[in-house]
Amino acid sequence: MKTVKLFDQDSYLRRFDAKVLSCEGSGDIFKIILDKTCFFPEAGGQPSDTGSLNGAAVIDVQTEGDEIVHYSRSPFDAGETVSGEIDFDRRFAFMQNHSGEHIVSGIVHRLFGFQNVGFHLNEEFVTMDFDGILSKEQLEKVEYLANNAVWEDRKITAFYPSHEEIKNISFRQKSGIEGELRLVRIEGVDICACCAPHVASTGQIGIIKFLSSEKMRGGSRIYMKCGGYALKDYREKLDSVTKFQNEFSVKPDKVYEGFIAFKKTLDDLKYENLSLRKRLISLTADAITEKVAFVEGFSMPELQKLGDLLYKNTGVTHTVFSGDGDGHSLVICGEEKEVEELFSRAKQSLNLKGGGRNGLICCRVSAAKEDIIREFSK
Ligand SMILES: [Zn+2]
Structure with a gap:
């Protein structure tokens, strides 16, 4: 070269x-x-x-x-x-994360005998693949020991060993590395073949934090952030937690409990709302006296229930509709043949968009309220 x-x-x-x-x-x-x-x-x-x-x-x-x-x-x-x-800030972040990876891989290899079989580093995080499955407890132990190695501020050196020296050094060799052998030694933690730049001592990594892990082809993939990446991640997560904490008036260590309590309240309200809407549909059906009726604020499924109830209660085919700024939702419900006739007639005159079968037709219509009532009252 x-x-x-x-x-x-x-x-x-x-x-x-x-x-x-x-x-x-x-x-x-x-x-x-x-x-x-x-x-x-x-x-x-x-x-x-x-x-x-x-x-x-x-x-x-x-x-x-x-x-x-x-x-x-x-x-x-x-x-x-x-x-x-x-761009040295970017390079330094890479060095922090790459040196962090060597520490973790060295500890995993020493404790469990698993090899690092995949490594990927980008501007956000690191992934490491091991050829064995690591449990949650094992990962916690590795993470703790890795951070211990950071706190001990151990020296990191790269060197090219002679053929003679290679025979006497035990090191991790990743597959796919070619050319002259370059070893990276992290004092008392790991020696591994590697061509990349590293920090001078483990203290400069700052922190090693695992984010998550997943099973991959009979082994484990670990997602990790070190140094500046971990600080940014902590800042963003703390910001999220603080917003939630302030919004829901819970203590920082009770955010999950706060969320569960909020979810329960929401579920209770949804259930209560459902019962009230059901009651409203029933009362509305009782109050309707004409075969075509406009109702305020009903969704399409609610109109279907209302139409169904009206036909069940009276045996008469009904047309019910509800509207918003964008037009109306409309339901025709009753005797099958009559429903089909009403639909095919109004489809032309009111330009109905929709369909259905078995005595129930749901559609959208942009015509005015009065025109709809006039058409279906014929
Ligand atoms: Zn490396």
């Missing part, structure tokens, strides 16, 4: 000057190769760094063959010197 990996020598380096070795254009995207770079290319489940070269955005960085290729919309001249800068 022609490019010196500055991120490999110093994971905290954010600005650098480099010489452009080549720049090839394809459409409006240019592929730039430099003699050295701070940009970590996408690898092993971690996205590439973003940033700029001479102020022009670097939108992606990939390892292609033997080269690290920077993608930009701006072209550069081979031989010119460029100033590069990475």
Whole structure:
């Protein structure tokens, strides 16, 4: 490889000057190769760094063959010197979360013998897949021990062991990693093959928090946030809890109980409302004396019940309708043949939209109240 990996020598380096070795254009995207770079290319489940070269955005960085290729919309001249800068806040969050992942994977491996078989990091969270199922209690233990390792502020170093040294070092090897072996050692916690930049000591991770876990192909997938991601998550969740707490006047540790009490009140009110509506339908049916009637604030299902009740009580076909700003809901209910005749006649004159069968027709109509009464009173 022609490019010196500055991120490999110093994971905290954010600005650098480099010489452009080549720049090839394809459409409006240019592929730039430099003699050295701070940009970590996408690898092993971690996205590439973003940033700029001479102020022009670097939108992606990939390892292609033997080269690290920077993608930009701006072209550069081979031989010119460029100033590069990475988005270090984003990189530091990646370092916090990636180092957190090594601690967790090391502890899971030591305690339960499970291998990390999948790792994915993005701008929100980390997922880790293990080839064994971890119970809730086991996960709590791992999370606690992982945070202990953070509080102990253990040193993290990356190194390239010689062939001789490799024989004497026991380390976790993830599948799919090629090239020269680079090991990341977290003092007293873990040694693992890895090509990514890490924080210098575990204290810089801040906190390791599991969000959830699920069973995946006979193993477990863990969702996790470390450092800045975890702080943001805590802030957002606390904000939600505080809003609920203030709205419902409950203590912060009684939010769930507060919600259950609220839900019960709501269910009781729904039940009470249902009984009252039922009673209203019955009283309305008793009060209707004409075969066509307008009723205020009835839903379509309530109109159906009303029509049904009217026919049951009187044996006469009835038309009932209720309206809002957008028109009327209308139900014709009664003797089947008569209902069909009324519908086919009014369908033309009032432009009814709807249908039904067995003596019950439901439709929408935009005609005025008076026109509906006139039509169905014929
Ligand atoms: Zn790693």
